[in-house]
Amino acid sequence: MPINFLKKIIQQEKTVSDDEYWMKKSPSKACVDYIESFYSFYDINSETEHWIFNDGFPAIILFPEKNNKVCIDIDGKENIIKSGWVDAGVIKKAYVRYIENFDYILIVRFRPECFYKLFKLNPSFFKSRNIASLADIDFDIELSNEIFAADSIEKKIDVIESYVKNLIPINTKTGLLNSAIELINQTKGQISVANVIREVGVNYKWLERNFSKHLGFTPKEYIQLQRFLSAYINMYNEPHDLLDIAITNGYYDYNHFLKEFKGFTGKTPIEYISKK
Known part of the structure; x- marks a missing residue:
């Protein structure tokens, strides 16, 4: 995720700073073993650029609207990403540039030992790529539609939690x-x-x-x-x-x-x- 967001999460800095406003929401009891937390960052300005880093906790970064876009530069190659992205594994030389203003960005930070099972991904998936679009991981289309149809962050979180509860595997011992x-x-x-x-x-x-x-x-x-x-x-x-x-x-x-x-x-x- 953008390093300016991750730094605040790791340091658990105050929720209001001079330049950014953000909030953390803990997952429900049913999802706490699978989702570390939900984070929302507000008032994202266009034309700003931030280095992307992942600390081992896979994250899904969601934009407010399905058609919102950013430009992600990976080792000099630019990629236009729509709706949001997923990052995991070891990310190198990747930067995100916002090409439009966002009211907020919602980040779902997963516990690393559960993410791949939940989304039926091979753990080597991110060996050949640093960052994936939602389509790259076959993100459920109905889920995507429901998330972006929700008119508040709280409702989007409810949609995501409801979906994750139905995916939770039985007898996961880690x-x-x-x-x-x-x-x-x-x-x-x-x-x-x-x-x-x-x-x-x-x-x-x-x-x-x-x-x-x-x-x-x-x-x-x-x-x-x-x-x-x-x-x-x-x-x-x-x-x-x-x-x-x-x-x-x-x-x-x-x-x-x-x-x-x-x-x-x-x-x-x-x-x-x-x-x-």
Whole structure:
């Protein structure tokens, strides 16, 4: 999702800021194991551009109207996306540019171990693409029509929850995987795969197999995402000492952080900060 939204979600910043207004809504009890939360961001201005990043939690980003459009640039190639998009996996060098004003954007953030089962997607689906349109994942047409026919965010959420309740699989057991994900999140990626295995009480093959099966990437990749996101947020808030930010977040040195930053954004930290 756009990094300016994700940063607020991760930091749980106040809901009203100088430039943006946003709200969080927790899912109903029936959906809490499948949907992390709903987020709505208001007054989206056209001609603004934001880097897109996914922290391992698949998200569906929905526009107010079915015919609303944005331009998404993926490694230099522009794509016009209508209605909304889905992002998951490891996203690199992707930016969204709003080409019209939106009253709001609704984001449905799913728990990673459940998303692929709910929508019957192979976890490797996002290996070959960073971002997908709703049509790419065969998003239910009747559901789409019902969502965009709803005249308020609250009604759209009710439609989505009703649909998800009917999709919930029986006997989904991912307790140990949840524990591994939560541990990595709590440590902000400053933990080795070996320590995750020891703390959770599983072996390496089990951990790698279940990450690949339910999330679509390896434990090491998930750790890297959390570490990088933590470093990015530190850099965004205090951009003056990049070496200290790199070391504090578990990088060997500044060059290690620089290489990863360019891989995700296509820019150096200095270039990114200067255009922020």
